[in-house]
Amino acid sequence: MTQAIPLDLAADRRALLRLDPRDDVAVALRAIGAGEWVEAGGDAIEAREPVPNGHKLALRDMAAGETVRKFGWPIGRLTAAVPAGAHVHTHNLATLLAGVEGYSYEPLAAERPIAAPAPSFLGYRRPDGRVGTRNEIWILPTVGCVGRTAQKIAALADARHAGAVDGVHAFAHPFGCSQLGDDLGGTRAVLAALASHPNAGGVLFVGLGCESNQLDRLIEEIPEPLRHRVRSLRAQGVEDELEEGLALVDRLVEQASPARRAAAGFGELVVGLKCGGSDGFSGLTANPLVGRMADRVVAAGGSAILSEIPELFGAERLLMARARDRSVFEAVVAVVDDFKRYFLAHGEPVSENPSPGNLAGGITTLEEKSLGAVQKAGHAPVEDVLRYGERVRRRGLTLLEAPGNDAVSSTALAAAGATLILFTTGRGTPLGFPVPTVKIASNSDLAQRKRGWIDFDAGQVLDEGMEPAADALAAKMAAVGSGETTAAERNDEREIAIWKRGVTL
Secondary structure, eight states: OEESOOTTOOOBTTSEEOOSTTOSEEEESSOBOTTOEEEETTEEEEOSSOBOTTOEEESSOBOTTOEEEETTEEEEEESSOBOTTOEESTTTEEOOOOSOOOOOOOOOOOOOOOOOOOOOEEEEEOTTSOEESOOEEEEEESSGGGHHHHHHHHHHHHHHTBTTBSOEEEOOOSOSSSBOHHHHHHHHHHHHHHHTOTTEEEEEEEEOSSSSSOHHHHHHTSOGGGGGGEEEEEGGGSSOHHHHHHHHHHHHHHHHTTOOOEEEOGGGOEEEEEEOSOOTTTTTTHHHHHHHHHHHHHHTTOEEEEOOGGGGTTTHHHHHTTBSSHHHHHHHHHHHHHHHHHHHHTTOOTTOOOOHHHHHTTOOSHHHHHHHHGGGGTTOOEEEEEOTTOOOOSSEEEEEOOOSOHHHHHHHHHHHTOSEEEEEESSOOOOOOSSOEEEEESSHHHHHHTTTTOSEETTHHHHHOHHHHHHHHHHHHHHHHTTOOOHHHHTTOOOOOOOOOSOBO
């Protein structure tokens, strides 16, 4: 029940957080025991049952069928009556999502982010004006058959050229053979986009020779001004592919090694926005903190890229209302609807999310997860929408087509041109990707337990406030952009994953 705080009981003012005055639930900032009195908005509520850390507690009596709000928006419908002080989760709350919806163009005046003091960083300015955060040699196999060959060449070359460039890395994948049509096109587009990345001072394509993903056709997708830094090798056409590959890398290193870091403004960054293994704190701390970084980069004239389209379902209208014009609105609608039809065509509900880890962390429905995830986009207008494999072409906030899968969407962000990825997590993951990936823990417990994985503790938002944490994260981004290694880089965690959508022969 809700009432004034009993004289003999002191409600713990750090136990609950109500995110919006319209909310029907509050988030437990620590585990709450049955019978414990906790404060919410000046009133005290007695917990009717245990509420785990990060989970939701009902703020009022609610009947079965009522819509529940969090973040000020609906996150689901109650399947049973719930008294004030009850635990609200999968046992009594269900999604409202069903299928493809209709959307109308109802633009809001998007908040143009106000420029905040932003640090400069030391990056590699390329001839086309883009600025990389690394000067590496990337080895990209055209087909899975030579993935290990590419890795062997990279290991030998990295040892040979230590210090001449920031590293030599191979990115193996299982595709490129037995693919058809748009599926093959997606593989080719992602590899060509990675080969065009400003963090790569040189690129070696390693092909087999007989694969569907032919080298000549792949290289045609790389802009002409960038092809001078690309070399290619057909393993079937040489006697010793390792020796030939090393010789090609030698020449790439000779070409790339003179590059030096120079001062660049915060607006020269292209920042990928990603969350994985979210928990009940992700939408309170890490994701809104990353939203502040997106706003700062955009305000400084830079680019931020948001992806994971299925993890926008239930919150997509917030982005649609921020589209810079009707054409961008229609592009957002198209990419959202296409993904929903993709789910339905495979016999899956559009709400087949959150993951088991999300549920354990306190997220109940996809709407709740999406409302937390969309906060990574900050407040800027949506300037553009990219399809999978396309490269960023406008400054400002861009929406990119890709699934929620961590490896697939992070690879797509890198291919789109992200020179730095901000990756929020409440559960933790060791994964790393082609570009520096800053792992941001939503809670301090994770940050302390997994110091080998985590680069930044967003749990400090609850203790120190959002703006001090934003200043600290901006400084971290500048340091990483200038060459400070991330946890994933130190752990040699570098992967790509390509989105497989079509038929395999």
